Every structure is written in structure tokens, then in C-alpha cells.
Amino acid sequence: xxxxxxxxxxxxxxxxxxxxxxxxxxxxxLAAWAYQFSSQVSLYPPFALLLEVRRxxxxxxxxxxxxxxxxxxxxxxxxxxxMAAAPTPLAAVGLACCESEQHVETPAxxxxxxxxxxxxxxxxxxxxxDRLHGVxxxxxxxxxCLPRDGLARRLGPDRVxxxxxxxxxxxxxxxxxxxxxxxxxxxxxxxxxxxxxxxxFALQRLILELCGWLQxxxxxxxxxxxxxxxxxxxxxxxxxxxxxxSRDAEQFLILLRERLQRLELQxxxxxxxxxxxxxxxxxxxxxxxxxxxxxARQVDLLDxxxxxxxxxxxxxxxxxxxxxPEYAWRYSEPGQGEQAVNGQQRPLWLLPVxxxxxxxxxxxxxxxxxxxxxxRERIESGWWDGxxxxxxxxxxxxxxxxxYWIYRELDGERRWFLQxxxx
Amino acid sequence: MNLDxxxxxxxxxxxxxxxxxxxxxxxxxxxxxxxxxxxxxxxxALTEIxxxxxGIGALRLLVPALARLSRDERWICxxxxxxxxxxxxxxxAGIDLSRVLLVHPGAQQDGLxxxxxxxxSGTCSAVLAWPTLDDRTALRRLxxxxxxxxxxxxxxxxxxxxxxxxPAALRIQxxxxxxxxxxxxxxxxxxxxxxxxxxxxxxxxGYGSAVALHSHTATGAGSFHAQWQ
Numbered sequence: 217x218x219x220x221x222x223x224x225x226x227x228x229x230x231x232x233x234x235x236x237x238x239x240x241x242x243x244x245x246l247a248a249w250a251y252q253f254s255s256q257v258s259l260y261p262p263f264a265l266l267l268e269v270r271r272x273x274x275x276x277x278x279x280x281x282x283x284x285x286x287x288x289x290x291x292x293x294x295x296x297x298x299m300a301a302a303p304t305p306l307a308a309v310g311l312a313c314c315e316s317e318q319h320v321e322t323p324a325x326x327x328x329x330x331x332x333x334x335x336x337x338x339x340x341x342x343x344x345x346d347r348l349h350g351v352x353x354x355x356x357x358x359x360x361c362l363p364r365d366g367l368a369r370r371l372g373p374d375r376v377x378x379x380x381x382x383x384x385x386x387x388x389x390x391x392x393x394x395x396x397x398x399x400x401x402x403x404x405x406x407x408x409x410x411x412x413x414x415x416x417f418a419l420q421r422l423i424l425e426l427c428g429w430l431q432x433x434x435x436x437x438x439x440x441x442x443x444x445x446x447x448x449x450x451x452x453x454x455x456x457x458x459x460x461x462s463r464d465a466e467q468f469l470i471l472l473r474e475r476l477q478r479l480e481l482q483x484x485x486x487x488x489x490x491x492x493x494x495x496x497x498x499x500x501x502x503x504x505x506x507x508x509x510x511x512a513r514q515v516d517l518l519d520x521x522x523x524x525x526x527x528x529x530x531x532x533x534x535x536x537x538x539x540x541p542e543y544a545w546r547y548s549e550p551g552q553g554e555q556a557v558n559g560q561q562r563p564l565w566l567l568p569v570x571x572x573x574x575x576x577x578x579x580x581x582x583x584x585x586x587x588x589x590x591x592r593e594r595i596e597s598g599w600w601d602g603x604x605x606x607x608x609x610x611x612x613x614x615x616x617x618x619x620y621w622i623y624r625e626l627d628g629e630r631r632w633f634l635q636x637x638x639x
Numbered sequence: 640m641n642l643d644x645x646x647x648x649x650x651x652x653x654x655x656x657x658x659x660x661x662x663x664x665x666x667x668x669x670x671x672x673x674x675x676x677x678x679x680x681x682x683x684a685l686t687e688i689x690x691x692x693x694g695i696g697a698l699r700l701l702v703p704a705l706a707r708l709s710r711d712e713r714w715i716c717x718x719x720x721x722x723x724x725x726x727x728x729x730x731x732a733g734i735d736l737s738r739v740l741l742v743h744p745g746a747q748q749d750g751l752x753x754x755x756x757x758x759x760s761g762t763c764s765a766v767l768a769w770p771t772l773d774d775r776t777a778l779r780r781l782x783x784x785x786x787x788x789x790x791x792x793x794x795x796x797x798x799x800x801x802x803x804x805x806p807a808a809l810r811i812q813x814x815x816x817x818x819x820x821x822x823x824x825x826x827x828x829x830x831x832x833x834x835x836x837x838x839x840x841x842x843x844x845g846y847g848s849a850v851a852l853h854s855h856t857a858t859g860a861g862s863f864h865a866q867w868q
Contacts, residue, residue: 545726553736617815618694
């Protein structure tokens, strides 16, 4: 029907041009996603996917359960689909093309299931179908009961082979889909989006696709890259990291939400993308152990904090075997600190940089003169790396009752510094 | 709701007796434990530590409990500490550094968010924070988060806030005393009335000799450090 005629019938018609490339991309990405349900996935362009599911039935708990999971997943991804199952690929496609979603289990039942279908389920050219209609062949059953040699003469051997494959009389090997080694998908938004939070909806779809794909690969990732395309500005790239290799869509979505909340968009977004490479093997079973679950939750807290605050804002501590106080510690990855034991009395608080103290007739002052403890600790060290120090350390108390860790330089101006607090 | 269900609630107490059911972690100071409900720092609750200034021993008061908690598989989370927690001193006090988590949020609001997330996650045994806001709603959220995550939440706050109401389950006020002394007054506790100051010795950790000071004079509230803001 021409557009003008359609408009005449429906005045508020919204006409979109068909994007064949986008359809092909979507079919590919669905194939990658479907790989989690079967290792034998084939593309049947332009509109169908074939999954060999017999071997998956035990794993997923039977046909109904498997179908339910596939259907729920597709709904989450935002696709409308029709599914059917049959002993041969062509029969499954044919059944799925019709309104009824059948499950034909045995080759013996195939003929009966196919017979009532219209000829249009065969993807043969229209002129041929019209010719068949002309001779009174309306349904597949009519065609299939015609004598074989007559059909070969009228339609050619290719069509007969097609029908043989449909009925499983001839093998019908399919080219197996090979999932790509990396995940890279993008999605055009229906309009320009200026709110970072509103991007989550579109990205959720991509993350579900990614996690299905990872499931099929038996793998997880530690890093995702989210890409946001703008009309004029360069691509905005966001990196989402997790401590433990994961394919948990929920976890990625929580992190992404935190990340998007912090994002200030300079320009509206027209397209979103998701990219993941460097897959790491991930065994589904091990995640369910109790210890692993607890560890996963701990890591989850780190990931959440890091997603919002930045990874440098969340750290652990190490104690280093080193005489110079400022080098006797450093930040480390949480959970992996070194724990060198130092026998001396040390304050619980350290100043990032020692602060020089005012003096009064040679006495160090901090809110008045400080009282020094008798014993002192001399630290002279570091001549080998040029950062050498020579200091006398004291515990000092202020008039208001705070206790400080202070030192006096042994060389030069012999200045006093505050380096810590005995909190 | 009948009276029995009301009395079962954790946040309801009856005057005249310390509730014995409260879950607590021994503070390591026997005198203090006798006045704390359950015999220690309350689990799944906020403890507010009010102090006039830094450097009087507030952390030393917590260190024995933190050392014990660090044997647990959970984090001890420090959110926006005013100085660097000095690793050699923590090791000297027996704290397992592999359980220490430091969080340095940029903004004040991020700080409260981080405290709440950590408390609620169930993966932190203790969360230490130095909030500078006086926001009762935020504190209430933190108290609920501590309950949800079964964490010990410690908030260090300026002593001047002692008069302000607070949803914290336990509020104590510290004053410095000569030497390693610390006076601890209980302003609020579950299952008991406020109680006057008790005097504790909080040692400096390390294997060196005990600290001896010169004769000592002044105590009492000094001015805040600049870091309190």
C-alpha cells in the first residue's frame, strides 16, 4: 500500500523508514544473546533465529521451562517474538510464521502439523506460489500429497529438496553462528535525551544482552565501557569496573545508575553503546557457595562506593617496615594490606604533611606551650635514597589536653614539626 | 498493637534496669562495659562520641573493640577521617589491616551516602565517621542503616552538639584527663538513664614504656581544631 493511501486511511499515521542494517544488527545481537540457551545457534535472515535445543532441554528443565526463560528474556530486551519447535529447521520456521506457536516433538507428527499451513510459509517467490494456487494447491498438505516425480518436473529439484528438508527426509545442516570475541552494541534513541538518568532504560537493554551473551560464553567481565553519542560533541565514554569478574546484570545496573547520577551531560545523547572485551572465565556453580556470596557482597560494596566516588576514593592501608614515619605506611588495594610490625609507640592519626610549629623562647607551641614527655626517640634514616631524615621525636601535650607526636630537626634550623595526634 | 509487642521492640526500654538482651561488643575497658547496655558497644546501632577536640584518645577508646572486630570477615570502614589513620599504630593495636577500608568522599553529601551504604551493606562490622553536619534526618537514616546491616556505627562529633537531640542509641561525651586519662560521661543509652563520668586509662599502643608526663595542669574544653570546620 502506498504511503499516501495509508495516510488517507489513518490521518495520524507515523511513517518510519525501515532500517535493514539495524534489523540485521539486532538479529546478530539476539543470536549472541541466545547463545546462553544453546551452543548451536543459526541465523535465518532476515527475520528468524534457529536454536538447536534438544541438548539444552535437560539443563533448563524441559521445553516449557526453556521456552518460558527465552520468552521472559526477550520481553526484557524489548522484542516481540513468535516461537515454535519442530524436528527440522524449516518446519520450525514455518510453524513460527503462523499464528499458532506449536511444539512438534516427533518427525512422525510433522506432516500432520504442517498440512493445514498456508503455502505462504514457504519462502518461495510469489509467482510460483500464485501458480500453485492456480492449480488448486492452497495448503501445504495439498502440496505434500502430490506425487514426487511430478513435483520435481514442475518445480525443479531444488524445491523438492526443500520439501524433503522440511519433512526431515534429507539432512539440513545449518551454518552455526559464531559469537564474536568481544561485545559491542549500540542503540539509537528514539529522540534526544538530555537527562543522564533517562539513559538507564536504553542501557538496561544492552546490559541484559551483554549478560546473556556472557552466560553463553561461560565468562564474565571486570570492565564495561558505556559510550554516549552526541550530535556534535565527541563521544562520552564511561567506564564501569567491578572487583570480581561478573555477569550479574543487576550489579552492573546498580553501578551504572550511580555513575549516571554523577554525570553532567553537556549535550543531549542520540545513541548509546556498550562495549566489553577481555572476557574472563566464570563458572556459574562457584558463585553459589556461601563464602563466595559473602565475598561477592563485600566486593559489591567496594564497587558501589567506587562507582559513585571514583576508585581512588576507596582504599586499604599497608604498614611498611621502614624507619622514616612518613614512609612506614601507604594506601593499598582494600583487603591486601601489608602488616609490618613496628615496636614503637605511634599515634593513630598522621598529618598528611608535617606542620611546622611556632616556638616561644625555643619551646614548641600549639595553643600555648606544649609539655614534652621525658623520653625521646631519635630517628635517623634514609641516607641511601636522598630522602634522609634526622629527627628527635617527642610525645607532647597541649594545655587543653590533646596529645601530639612532634619532632625537632637535628640539622639546620632545628625547627619543630607536628606529625601526628595520639587520638 | 498491644503492650507486649511494644515492650518487645528494640528501641523501647523501661526505666530502672539496663536491658540485658542488647547485643554488644565488649569495649575492652571493664569499667566502661559495666555501664554500657549489654556490656559493650551496641551492635546494629549508632554510637555518638562527643568530644571537645582531636587528640584526647577517642580512637584509643575504640581500638580494643576494633581489634576484635577485625578478626571478623567484615570491613572496618573509615569514612572521611580528619587525618590519615596511621597504619603502624593500627597494627600495634592489633587491628588486622586487611579488614580496614578507607573512604574519602569529595563532598559532604557523598560522605553521608557512603556511611549509609557501608552501614547498610551488611559487609562492615564497624563504620567510623566524622560528620560535620547537624542533620537529624540524616542521622536517623544512619541509625536505621546500622540496624539493617548489623553494624557498629561510630560518629565522632563536636562536644557542643551534646545538647542537640540525636537518634543515636548511645551517646557518650569525652573530656581529656591528665596522662592517658579520659573521662567518659554517658548522655544516652538504651535501657538506662544517663550516667555521670567514669574515669578510664586509655594507653598509647606499642611495646615502648608506659607514657609518663610532667606535672599536668589544665583540662577542660579547648577550642576546636580547624579540621572540625
